[in-house]
Amino acid sequence: MESIAGVLSLTDAQNKLLQEYRQFTETEIAPFANEWDRAGKLPRSVLTGMAEAGYLGTLIPVEYGGSAFSLVAFGLLNEAIGVGCSSVRSVLTVHSMVCQAITRWGSAAQRERWLPRLAGGQWVGAFALSEPDAGSDAAQIAATARPDAEHYVLDGTKKWITYGQAADVFLVFAGNEGRLSAFVVERDTPGLTVEPLDDMFGTRAAMLAELHFDRCRIPRAAMLGRPGFGLVAVAGAALDIGRYSVAWGSVGLAQACLESSLRYARQRRQFGVPVFDHQLIQRLITNMATTVSAARLLCLQAGELKEAGAPASVAAVWMAKYFASTGAFQVAADTVQIQGANGCHPAGSAQRLLRDAKVMEIIEGSTQIQQAMIAQLIPHAA
Ligand SMILES: Cc1cc2nc3c(=O)[nH]c(=O)nc-3n(C[C@H](O)[C@H](O)[C@H](O)COP(=O)(O)OP(=O)(O)OC[C@H]3O[C@@H](n4cnc5c(N)ncnc54)[C@H](O)[C@@H]3O)c2cc1C
Structure with a gap:
């Protein structure tokens, strides 16, 4: 690096x-x-x-x-x-x-x-890669885009599409004569129907949807990049930005947890003192503050390397997302712990932060995919 x-x-x-x-x-x-x-x-x-x-x-x-x-x-x-x-x-x-x-x-x-x-x-815009049977292994995409005289005819289903309920334009990935390609599909295209996916566990307000393409005819000019560029080039670069964004977003989520925990621990009194004065609570807050700082620095490193166009930025983004998302989940769990019963009640933010933090470990490369990928991305010793 x-x-x-x-x-x-x-x-x-x-x-x-x-x-x-x-x-x-x-x-x-x-x-x-x-x-x-x-x-x-x-x-x-x-x-x-x-x-x-x-x-x-x-x-x-x-x-x-x-x-x-x-x-x-x-x-x-x-x-x-x-x-x-x-x-x-x-x-x-x-x-x-x-x-x-x-x-x-x-x-x-x-x-x-x-x-x-x-x-x-x-x-x-919304990003439509995942399908009912294609999650971490995106190469298993079953949606197809068949060329006819002036159009591509899109068939298939995309699932878990963030803001799918209200987005105006979708970046859709589909097999095109055996090659995965990327297409920009406008919402009002006949043959596209949007089915809301409500009541998700976390990021509940992100308005997820399932998209159904049924002989959906899109102009030839809707293909982004060349045929076969869809997965590695277009999705690859977009997912790199998505991962980077989620890494920083996880820092923000963890920062919110830290601030909320500090406020609560100083105001809540048990055994005659603010719970902040109990050393075991200080330990949790120390770990939170350290995680937030370390995650922010990894994100900053990734950003500086990306800005410089350095090849090492790819691994740096994966590391930042891995550390920040797993860290945010731990920090959010400890936030609920510090706030006890109040942390479990919807009047406060702690339970929302914990539910949202779990999602960060699933999207843009799950924790397990990160754990496997980072080892493959770091330079090998001679
Ligand atoms: C809130 C939310 C928003 C989303 N938004 C979008 C969106 O906007 N656009 C979009 O296209 N998709 C979106 N997704 C889908 C998301 O990209 C997938 O959930 C993610 O790729 C993981 O796929 P999966 O859920 O099908 O899990 P699977 O891939 O089925 O994995 C199941 C489990 O197996 C593990 N696993 C899988 N492969 C391996 C392996 N090789 N080694 C070890 N463990 C493995 C995973 O880590 C996981 O724990 C969203 C998901 C959520 C929850």
Whole structure:
């Protein structure tokens, strides 16, 4: 792995950005997160507000209406939104994956058609790779895209699609004459029906859906990249960004847990003192604070390496996501522990944070896939 000399903590400028993004979260997102979680829905206005702040166009060049954030700034935004609500952060993740894919692989005409609307929030994107029988092993995709005279005819089912209930445009992966390819499918295309998947365990407000494609005719111009580029090139790069976003989002989730635990432990009294004064509680909080700091540094390392275009960024992103998501789950479990019965009740955030943290260990490469992959990605000793 390349040297990361100098990357020891957030710079003053990065800290300032993080505070700016957190301010947005604290007014527009965090106060409503429990309510959205209970309702299992997000109001579109939260995404409109994010678009107005430039947060939906972060990976889109300025010439297409984007805000062209650095990758570290994009990461910090994901941390800040993750502090407030992992459902919103999940929508930001998949939307950003679609933006990144179209920016990187789209023709000029494709970029012109989709990017300005995605940057402006008129359209929100969703990422449709998983199927009922294709999860970690995405190569098992059964959806097909058969060419006819002027179209591709799309058939198949996509499952667990974040924001599928309300997204306007889907990045869909399907087999095309034996090769997996990527297609951009607009929501109003005849033959596409959307079935809500409600009452999920975590990120309940992320509005998941199952997508059914039944002889859904999409224009030839809807293919992104070349035939056969779908899985390794288009999905590979999008998943790298998604993993990076989830890693930072997990830092935010863990940071929210730390802040909530500190507040609670100082105010809750048992045995005549704040529970904070009990050393076993201090131990939990020490471990939380250390996990948050370490996860943030791994994310920062990944961001700096990505920004530099370093090949080592791939492993760095996997490590950041692995550490941050598993760490966030432990931190969230300890947050519920510190808050006792109050931590289990929906009036507080602790139980939501724990449910959301479990999802971080499943999406964008499950913990087990991370454990197998990272060993394969690190350089071998001679
Ligand atoms: C809230 C939520 C949102 C999601 N959003 C999206 C989305 O927007 N778009 C999308 O395309 N998909 C989405 N998904 C699906 C997600 O990508 C898959 O859940 C993920 O890829 C894991 O697949 P699976 O759930 O089918 O588990 P499986 O792949 O069936 O795995 C089951 C278990 O086996 C383990 N396992 C699998 N393979 C191995 C192996 N080789 N070695 C060791 N253990 C293994 C896994 O870690 C897991 O514990 C979402 C899922 C959730 C829960």
